[in-house]
Amino acid sequence: MSTLRRTTIVTAAACLALAGGTVAVAASPVTGLHPTPGGTWAGDPYFPALGATGYDALTYHLDLDYEPVDASSGTLDATSTMTFRATKTLSSFNLDLRGLEVSSVRVNGLRATFTHVDGELIVTPRLPLLARLPVVVTVEYGGTTGRPRDIEDSLYGWVSTADGAMVVNEPDGAPTWFPVNDDPNDKAIYTFRITVPEGKTAVANGLPIGQPRTRDGKTTFRWFEPSPMASYLTTASIGDFDITTTRTEDGLPIIDAIDRDVTAANRTTSEASLAKQADMIAFFSEHFGPYPFTSAGAIVDDDTVGYALETQSRAVYSRVASEGTVAHEIAHQWYGNTVSPHRWADIWLNEGFATYAAWMWGEHTGGQTVEARAAAVYATPATSPFWSTVVADPGATGLFASAVYSRGALTLHELQQEIGEDDFAALLKAWPKERRNATGSTSDFIALAERISGQDLGAFFDAWVYTGTKPTTW
Structure with missing residues (x-):
């Protein structure tokens, strides 16, 4: 996906967006071409109507002005400037957006007509959009946010809180706060300009751009994530945060934001866990390859969401960041973030790897061995509902089932036994390297494991990830 041509277009568009400018794209008459509408669904069977086809998103610049109202709502006034490249000549295209109202849409600077029904924003530009040419789409929108x-x-998306918002999108929450092609396969580069009441802090993915600026009782924060990112991994969390920045021995910035209202006990635990991030990154880099992004860190919010999420480069934690959870979310930067699931059925490649990595970290720091953790999972009785989950196809309501995590990790442990330590070590590095900034499916992973090991692993994976029964020991 990262061709020179794509990088040039993306970089130029991102820089112009950061400068507050627009990209002028000449409209050409269409002769002998037959424009057709873009597709209204990206094809994931778990989420009909989610995502779109007909274009490749390049950048999003999100200009957000947010005012908390109370513990369950706020007001959002926003402009999204998106660039994409049409993959065919388009007469119209779709974006996902739920719960907010659109006031205007411009395509290449010209007003476009649109309809917005049932979460689908369908845009019809004045002129057809030619295949392979970049397009700039500006959407002005806003409204009252809630707690979707x-x-x-479970709470997700733009979750309004008393002091701001906790933004955690997995699996399909991004459209609750910006118009997007909400398909993990359509990664893009993001910039954020977030304006909040003076005294509040806004934290997003990547690196801060310049210093916050305060004017007329409001403060604006700007952030830039330079690596392509799946929409579900974006965040723009707002609250009463204290921000600290440290660096790894290699100079990687680790930016942490902890809400001032977390309890004293949770702050103590979180600070102790986050202090180990540099060591975790170094340890995982030895096993998984170089850390894939330009920054790391955490957002710890005093919310009621109740879970953590591996938002790209800066994971979000609900109330407290425990050491095991921090290891899990950092491992996701390789497994889930730089290489993301092709379809949501492939989520075990996120959660199984991150769980296995946390086992590795626990053993490295003197805790239970990976072998002991795996044995404890395997000891679950065969009659338990735990084994009925088909790990490689858990269903839309089973994405976060415990088996996806721990049986997924057990599968990796058993795979190491099957192909040997050396080939397994090579596989750990090859998966995020060969699919960097892209996606991968279970079949892709099996093919890579077979290529590295030289073995036919069909029966192995049938038993461990495609069957809803307890496998016999391998």
Whole structure:
């Protein structure tokens, strides 16, 4: 995905967006071409109508002005400037956006017509959009934010809080706060300009751009994530944060934001855990390859969401960041972030790897061995519902089932036994390296494991990830 041509377009568009400018794209008459609408669904069977086809997103610049109202709502006034490249000549295209109102859409500087129904923003530009040419789409939108819930009834997306918002999108929460092609396969580069009441702090992915600026009782923060990112990994969390910056021995900035209202006990635990991030990054880099992004860190919020999420380069933690969870989320930067799931059925490649990595860290620091952890999981009785989850196809309501995590990790342990330590070590590095800034499926992973090991692993993976019964020992 990262061709020279793509990088040039993306960099230019991102720089112009940061400068507050627009990208002028000449409109050409279409002769002998037959424009057609873009597709309204990216094809993931778990989420019908989510995502779109017909274009490749390049950049998003999100200009957000947010005012908390109370513990469950706020007001958002926003402009999204998106650049994409059409993959065919388009007469219209779709974006995902839920719960907010659109006031205007411009395409290449010209007003476009649009409809916005049932979370689908369908845009019809004045002129057809030619294949392979970059397009600039500006959407002005806003409204009242709330506390949306996902398919499993957990809080997600733009979750309004008393002091701001906790923004955690997995799996399909990004459209609750910006118009987007919400498909993990369509990664893009993001910049954020977030304006909040004076005294509040806004933290997003990547690195801060310049210093916060305060004017007329509001402060604006700017952030830039230079690596392509899946939309579910974005964040723009707002609160009463204290920010600290440290660096690894290699100079990688670690930017941590901890809400001033977390309890004293949770702050103590979080600070102790986050102090080990540099060591975790060094340890995982030895096993997984170089850390894939330009920054790291954490956001610890005093919210009621109740879980952590591996938002790219800066994971979000609900109330407290424990050491095991921090190891898990840092490992996700390799497994889940630089290489993301091709379809949501492939989520075990995120969660199984991150769980296994946390086992590795625990053993490295004197805790239980990986072998002991794996044995404890395998000891789960065969009659337990735990084994009925098909790890490689858990269903839309089973994405976060415990088996996806721990049986996924057990599968990796058993795979090491099957192909040997050397080939397994090579596999750990090859997966995030060969699919850097892209996605991968279970079949892709199996193919890579077979290529590295020289073995036919069909029966192995049938038993461990494609079957809803307890495998016999391998």
